Amino acid sequence: MVVEDDVTMRQLVTNYLEENGIRTTSAARREEVLGSLARHGPDIVVLDLRLGYEDGLDLLREIRAQSDVPVIIVTGHRRDEIDRVVGLELGADDYLTKPFGLRELLARIRAVLRRRDAVPAKRDEKGLWRFGTWQLDRRTRRLASSCGEHTPLSKSEYALLTAFLDAPQRPLSREYLLQATRVHEDIYDRSIDVQVLRLRRKLEADPSAPAIIRTERGVGYVFALAVERL
Known part of the structure; x- marks a missing residue:
């Protein structure tokens, strides 16, 4: 689906994709x-x-709330870095800046689809993960403390936490965690540090002296707690 409010550009893109064997709708x-x-x-x-008077980032949020469909965002010019970064943090899979070549768009679409198809089968989303004084319900994606208080998680925080819970007590590189949270590789790897900091603020008694998500110098991070799957 091509989302573009410029009629000429929308028609140009959809025609090119159709000519190259990609069935296309537009909006x-x-x-x-x-x-x-x-x-x-x-x-x-x-x-x-x-998108004219509409906010494309707000629309991306709504898409992400409704679906995990891969999204390639298009920004207005190369200096528009903030929108690119925010879009990727909201769950976009790739980006292009105008003007762009149609062949590059086609190549990026195919690359994103290949990455999607290469992802292993989705983990079992039933049951619970228990670690320390925390419990994560995989069915509802709700994080609860031992006293039953729920802590909301954003999509990226949930993805990062599940990446840690899948590999507890093992050092994980920033590159691995970036892939796990679907942040584009062109963004500086310190963007994963920001995500870790946000998660620490929700899990750690003292985020400035983390005991759960520890920094592994020269590698990345390690989830220090044992994890029990229920």
Whole structure:
């Protein structure tokens, strides 16, 4: 699905993709996007963040709340770094800046789809993970303390936590964690440090002296607690 409010550009992109064997739908406004997402279930979305009077980042949030469909975001110019970073942190899989070549767009679409198809089968989302004084319900994605208080997790925080819980007490590189949280490799690897800091603030008694997510110098991070799967 191509989301673009410029009629000429939208037609150019959809025609090119169709000519190269990719069945394509298009949309220009929020209502069309969400309706098409529900009806057609596209394999990938190409989303222009500059949609006239609508906020493309808000639309990306709504897409992510509704679906895990891969998203390639398009930004207005190469200096528009903030939108790219925010878009990737919200769950976009790749980005392009205007002007871009149609061949590059096609190559990026195919690359994202290949990465999606290469992902191992989704883990069993039933049951619970227990670690320290915390418990994570995989069905509802709810994190609870031992006293029953729930702590909300963003999509990226949940993805990062599950990456740690899948490999407890093992050093994990920043590159591995970036892939696990679907942050684009072109972003500096310190962006994973920001995500770890946010997660520490929710898990650690003292985030400035972390005992659960420890820094492994020269490697990345290690989840120090044992994990019990229920």
